[in-house]
Amino acid sequence: MHRLSPNALGALFMSLSMLGFASNDVVMKTVSGGMELFQMVFLRGIAAVLLIFALAAWQRALRPRITRRTALILALRIIGETAGAYLFLRALFAMPIANATAILQVMPLAVTLGAAAVFGERLGARRLGAIAAGFAGMLIIVRPGTEGFDMNALWAVGAVVFLVVRDLSTRALPPELPSAFVTLCTALGMLALGAVGTAAQGWTPPPAGAPLFLVLAAVLVLGGYYFGVLSMRAGDVAAAAPFRYTILLWAMLFGALVFGELPDAPSLFGAAVVVAAGVYTFRRERALARAGHVAAAELGGAAATAADGRGGATPPPPPPIHDETPPRPRG
Template sequence: MTDNTRGAMLMMASMALFTLNDTFTKMLAGEVPLAQVITLRGLFTSVATAAIAWRLGAFSKPVAVRDRRLILLRVVAEVGAAYFFLTALFNMPLANVTAVLQSAPLVVTLAAALFLGESVGWRRLGAILVGFVGVLLIVRPGPEGFNLYAGYALVSVGFVTLRDITTRRLSREVPSMLVSFGTAVGVTLAFAVGGVWGADWVALDTRSGGLILAAGIAVLGAYLCSVGAMRSGEISFVSPFRYTGLLWALVLGLIAFGQFPEWPTLLGAGIVVASGLFTLYRERRLGLRPTAPQGSPRA
């Protein structure tokens, strides 16, 4: 097995686990408040991430003041992404929310050009514009198609973009696991504090407790697979396999919730994925570092 093949398999596994996490979380909608779900899941992932970071020696390396500020900004962006994404997930079909999220690589590419001065040629710019047409087909702005939670999904993409642009400005010396630990703790604390003024927590039964634990295990495994994928193969080869998450969302949405998208959503998702793949292809041809997000708003 080549490094690229191993990386592709790990990336597909991470997308499957991320979607499983979303499925388990969505199954708790209407039973357990969102803040409670994320706080309890976050406690598990924070402890597990801390153990892995300590094992890798991430805590022993000094972090510059500039990088600390960027990590803090990244945590804020992650909190916003998690809140808007998960709120949309609780109120929209799984495949629809996942399809909107597929536009994140396109938005990050555009933001990198606007704010980091990266070169974006007319071909990639055209692909971005076509991708946005696909997003419009998914959310269908209008009195019958668009709703508040579709807007939430779009806002989450904005926060994902801020998170990934901030990540790209971090020094290469900053350990990835240290950033992940800070993010996990930050998201957990934010939802814990928010839960104090939100809905009252409820007692967990075996089912809800098991789903929260399963979601925590899935999201932790997804992150580890994603990191392994980035370290195993060429990023330009591995990154396109992120789009397999949409296939998992279609299958799990149908099995778990009996939901299957209407044809405009499927067409829009296809356009978004095709635009993203073309953008990654052009980046590889030009020898640029791919701007696909190195994570998800599910932390």
């Protein structure tokens, strides 16, 4: 039996990560028929906090040093995560799972656009065009002003806005802040949201077996994060990242098998446009990053040659650049 290459492993782990997230959505949507949303968030939050607390304690990440600026950024991230998750669940419970998932896939494009606005990152005409195409694909799915328009799709669009705030806040966090601590703070924020909402709505006895399903949902979410980290560490990020869109395939499969939901032709076309735009944008960013590394290496080599010509010692060659170096996990 042949062993999988690092890139193949990365793609497999990313697909498993997306399977975990899609399975969580299925569990939450299934349980939603007999429970209030806030109560579900609260019960799932208890399980998530306990699991993440154990992970953070094992990693000794419970008491990092935090400045006031870091605390404010972390608070903004928690707001983005909790609001985005709440809005997405509202969309998920009220519309086909594949459509809600497809709208959410425009988020990487929105993050790229937001990074240009907030951090001053430059965007060329090609990436701007791809971002515009991705948003056009989202509009095809949402179909505002037509007979096929579903008001519930606006919940998913709102989720994209807040999740972009989450991701941009994450990028602004110091890299030495442990990811497990960031995740724990976010889980506590979700638990607080569920507790406040449940207190306002009142407690209703959950259906038999529902708490166990919500514990399963928490485990599936953590499994999604875990395999996502493994994917980033297994091989070239550029080879694994496009497989994040397999969540659309899982969502369509589960929607058809579990809920009897079949996406129509416009939704499928819009989803294909969003995926194509996202894959192109990511590959373009990787190509620009490689070009920057090569230019820096060539500039360093020219400087070394000039120094050697003046009688200086020739410095050792720069270390090789590995494209598979993973980014810091996003909590």
